[in-house]
Amino acid sequence: MASKAAHKRLTREYKTISENPPPYITAHPSDSNILEWHYIITGPEDTPYHGGQYWGTLIFPPNYPFAPPAIRMHTPSGRFQPSTRLCLSISDFHPRSFNPAWEVSTILIGLLSFMTSEEMTTGSVSSTEAERKYLASRSRWWNSTGGGSHVKNPAQKGNVKAGDGGAKFRAEWPEVDKENWEWMTKNKIDPATGNNTGGASCGPQLGIAGGSGHQTQAVVDAVVQRRDAGTGWLSSNRLLVVGAIIFVYVLIARILSDEDGAS
Template identity: 40%
Template structure:
């Protein structure tokens, strides 16, 4: 590579040349990427389909365009090999691409981006720009076809680099899994689901046979593992249920019971008032009788005698 064609003091050029040396000194079996001779800001790459997926065994080529502000701005990615997950010759939308510059970090590199791209292959596209959602059988067929020949793209110099990368990846890539192997691997999670009730029953039996202390510890652990979102403490109905379950609430009285209770409480006070009124009436009656008696005696002339005798 003619390094004298570029300004070695340029941060982008300096960073790209460092990544080229690192890519050549530390190759990977999962991917390979090199820049073009005439333009180090444009790279060709090939990635291997991730294991245990419908892409396993496939070799997928693409191109990377690095901006002049690299590594402070993210690169753009384009797939050239039909794969059923990303459109070909279209800049794809990923969190590591120029479609989301807010997610890019200058510490990332071409190697980091390729590792992330491999991880994105089996994910759900969710309608992202440049994404496809082919069936697994179609993707497996494309994975087998991707090994036959490298895609045709660009100038002869670029095509030579693509063919060189394809030969390297083909020597490192494992064979495409046979359909019977894939079916057995897909049926294995079903067997695991069938065994789940047995494991649950065994755990329940173990919990039932455990001592009081072990049961209490297990219950506390289960409570700690429950997400807070499932138990909204601020929810009034939940608080009511908790209070009803933890507090001893006395049984409610019927209306007739409340009336009898009030009458029983007020009855002693009512009897004392009646006696007080009775004695007051008796005293008032005696006073009236005495006054009437004095008036009668005075009117009959017995007043002096009464007065002298008093």
């Protein structure tokens, strides 16, 4: 249970962050527990997280602001291990270094700054830019379906990890969850897999991605055959036709030349 000082401080901070949210960040305390805060970081431009929707929690101690919160990010990002406590100077791993003047907005700005860096710590992971972009594109789906687990385990509500069917996210972010489902419908995202069902890209249709040289040559040959079949005999035998025209032209010139000499 929050102390009187913690309750008063967090209530004031909620008012402040609601009226003046930091860029790319929104946050609020849970209705049932003011010490449990939920945040969403929207991936900034010019980062591999651009457009991603990263949901996480701050669990404050009862004596806040004299001790820092536990910080977790639940949405897979390629930067942090999902739902794992993060070792940061602003987290409960380092209570002695925490400054009571720091607020929720300070903590989340610090988290965003660390996220967009490459510094490693307990709870962080190393991934490629492509992997992070891929996870960013699936983040909305992951949040609202629990990683697709809504199909298998729709009744599990206590877990914030994949497996709760998105119940916890939906309870804390009902409006955002609704927007996510509308986005999935509009973009033809399969709720079970997170994949786009609107059709495959040209690469897989050609079947050359990761294939052998023989497979690639087979595709090239097929394209050439289609091209030749569509252009007709004249285009396919262009050189032969041009040669015949030149031969006839030379033959006629010689005949005319012979006739002029005979006359």
